[in-house]
Amino acid sequence: YNKLSRKIREIAEKLKNINENDPWRAEMTELLTAKLHNLGLIPTKRSLMLASKVNASSFCRRRLSVIVMRSKMAETMKAAVTFVEQGHVRVGPDIIRDPAYLVTRFVTDLNLLSYVKFNSKLLFLRCRKLSQRFFSVFISKFAGRSMEDYITWGSRSKIRKRIEDYNGLRDDYDDV
16 A cells, blocks of 8 residues: 555655646546545545645555454454454455455445346346447436445344344344
8 A cells, every 4th residue: 555655645746746737647637536535544535635645644544454343343453353254344346355445435336347247147238238328227227325324234144133132123034
């Protein structure tokens, strides 16, 4: 993370040294800030100054175990890491066992395609055959949501079952 954040800061400094009226600088600044914002490393896309303040802790704050703890799914960081490593946490359709998994701010098209594949491979194939308009409507439904919204307990997680038991939401039919 240190090397990556150093490279980002170097690119930001090089862009700052270019003339402000240069259209290439404006385009590259917009691309860099948009990418960093989508990754969740900076809060807004407005300023190149924010890109020069990216450090290793910016990346660490986007790790799955940190977000699990911040969303109060775990009380401590150690518990969050344990839950992720044991396969209790999923992001979208995928069970993630890597606590260093970076959770992006926004859903990307690749995340959407894996979400469609998770729901049904036939649905994915049908979406390819259907009109582009239908698929773009489907994508626009999910495009504004944060990836943090898709972090839940795995469907076979014992923790999920205990929470559902406690809240009286568990259905015995789901266990069969």
